[in-house]
Amino acid sequence: MSSDEVDVYLSSVPQPQRGTLEVVRARLRARLPQAQEVISYGVPAFAVDGTAVAGYSASKKHCSYLPMSGTVLTDMADDLTGYGWSKGALRFGVDEPLSAELIDMLVTARLGELTS
Secondary structure, eight states: OOHHHHHHHHHTSOTTHHHHHHHHHHHHHHHOTTOEEEEETTEEEEEETTEEEEEEEEOSSOEEEEOSSSSHHHHTGGGOTTSEEETTEEEEOTTOOOOHHHHHHHHHHHHHHHHO
16 A cells, blocks of 8 residues: 555545645644555555554545544543544544644554553
């Protein structure tokens, strides 16, 4: 898997979702420069040492951040006010990318799980 496959995935996503996901991708790449871009469970993701740590996807009415964990979002519930979420996905507007600060918090929490 490679970033080329992620490019193919993104090329199939309509605007404005594509532009929003491209911003999320760039912010994840900046936060995880050592990570490999992969397709995991059918969606773009960043993997560290072979383990997916962050993914993202688009649907008609929202975009999603996928922490690749069943506990990260639950543990961060107080920081997610204003977002729809379940234990496996954080939903955000089709034209409202997640902030770099929130992405940093989400990735830090996921990496913390992997090292504990």
